[in-house]
Every structure is written in C-alpha cells, then in structure tokens.
Amino acid sequence: MKKIKKSLVTFTCVALLSGCAVSPPQNKENLCEIFREHDDWYDAAADARDRWQVPVHVPMAIMYQESSFRQDAQPPMQYWFGFIPVGRASSAYGYAQVKDETWDDYARETGGYFVSRSNFADAIDFMGWYIHKTSRVNGVSKSDAYAQYLNYHEGWGGYKRGSYRQKAWLMQTSRLVQQRSSRYQQQLLSCEEEFKRGWFWGLFD
Incomplete structure (x- = not known):
C-alpha cells in the first residue's frame, strides 16, 4: 500500500506540475537504496541512458557531487562586510547545479521548454545530454x-585548454567522482x- 500511495502522489505532482518537494535519499552512498527510496528515479535515469547512451552510474555520481540529490541546491549567498547580501557566486541551481x-x-x-532544474527527470536528462556532448x-x-566531471x-572550452591542471582540488574531486561512479x-x-520489472509489479512488493 505504501508504494501505491507513493505512486499516486508522484503522479499527482507531475500531472499538476506543482513542483512537490522531494527529500534527498537517506542513503546516498548506495545506488540500489537510492532507487528503492525513489523508485521513479530509476525509470528517469534509464530513459536518459537510452536517449543519450550514457551509463546510469556516471550522471548519478556527478549529481551526488553537485547537489547531494537536493532539488533546490544552489551556491551559497555572498556578503559584503560579512552581512550585506550581494548575490550568489553563479546562477547554478537544482539537482544538476546548472547555470x-x-x-x-x-x-x-x-x-524542452517546460523543463525544470528542480525536477529529477529533467535534471538527469540534462546530464545525459551534457555527457553526450562532452563525448x-x-x-x-x-x-x-x-x-x-572535469x-x-x-x-x-576550459577542459580543452587544460584549465583543471591548475586546480589540484578539482582533480582530487574528480577522482572521488570516478570512485563513486565505480561503486554505483x-x-x-x-x-x-x-x-526493470516495472512499477506495476513493484506495487505488490
């Protein structure tokens, strides 16, 4: 019954385009547990895989690094003199932290003119598109x-110029993304x- 209710809530959120709040998965280190908690995420990731020929574990590892699977993630606010807000470092937003x-x-x-950066399916499709173009x-x-990830x-353009070579911290972060991708x-x-059995049979688990 829990899965039936969850599926109905998900359908209602999508159908009404209401932007329902989605909590990050409790166990971000295990891709199986992520997809068990958010079972519609696997379908979205599989759709992106099929559309862009991108393995599921790569964009999911990058998404972990970028937003920790928070739909409203964005760079921290910057302040003058420690208390006057002057805006954020960039316009990056959402699951994929896209500018x-x-x-x-x-x-x-x-x-996709009605896509949203705070919608997981749209964000994972964007990442598939980006990885495809990088290739x-x-x-x-x-x-x-x-x-x-670099x-x-x-x-x-930055990658082609080798801008990352001057950023040891970024190369270390990219190694962590690679390691997480392998685990995923x-x-x-x-x-x-x-x-793969589909949502219908999952209702009866």
Whole structure:
C-alpha cells in the first residue's frame, strides 16, 4: 500500500506540475537504496541512458557531487562586510547545479521548454545530454567519470585548454567522482533486475 500511495502522489505532482518537494535519499552512498527510496528515479535515469547512451552510474555520481540529490541546491549567498547580501557566486541551481545559460542551451536544443532544474527527470536528462556532448566535443568516453566531471565543472572550452591542471582540488574531486561512479556501477549490477520489472509489479512488493 505504501508504494501505491507513493505512486499516486508522484503522479499527482507531475500531472499538476506543482513542483512537490522531494527529500534527498537517506542513503546516498548506495545506488540500489537510492532507487528503492525513489523508485521513479530509476525509470528517469534509464530513459536518459537510452536517449543519450550514457551509463546510469556516471550522471548519478556527478549529481551526488553537485547537489547531494537536493532539488533546490544552489551556491551559497555572498556578503559584503560579512552581512550585506550581494548575490550568489553563479546562477547554478537544482539537482544538476546548472547555470541559466547552459540550461537554456539544453532546452533549446532538445525542445524542452517546460523543463525544470528542480525536477529529477529533467535534471538527469540534462546530464545525459551534457555527457553526450562532452563525448562529441572533446572525445571523452561516456564511461569516464573522471574526465566527464572535469568537463562538467570547467566547460568544454576550459577542459580543452587544460584549465583543471591548475586546480589540484578539482582533480582530487574528480577522482572521488570516478570512485563513486565505480561503486554505483557495481551496486546497480546487483539490484537492477528488481527495477526493470516495472512499477506495476513493484506495487505488490
């Protein structure tokens, strides 16, 4: 019954475009548990995988790093003299921490004019699009989470210029993303069959 109620709530939120609040998963370190808690996320990630030919574990590892799966994540507010707010460091927002201009490019290229950065399905599709373009623009394998994250952080031009080489902290972060991506891959191999059965059979678990 819990899954039936959850599915009905999810359907209502989507149908009404109400932007229902979604809590981050409790166990962010285990991809199986993430998808068990948010079972519609697997379907969205699988759709992005099929559309962009991107392995599920790579964008999920990047999303963990960018937002910890918080739908309203954004850079911290900056202050003058410690108390006068002057705005945020960038317009990055949502699950994928996408800047306004990059999100607009995605929406224009894919025809997704009603997409939202705080919607998981839209955010994971954006990440699939970005990883796909990184592969085309800079020749980076879609499975190479390390180089994909460097592109995600620095942009295609920055990566091509090697801007990350002056940022030891960023290369270390990218290694962490790669390690998490590998763990996610192994975890998903152990549980993906249960998600492939579809939502209907899951209602009776």
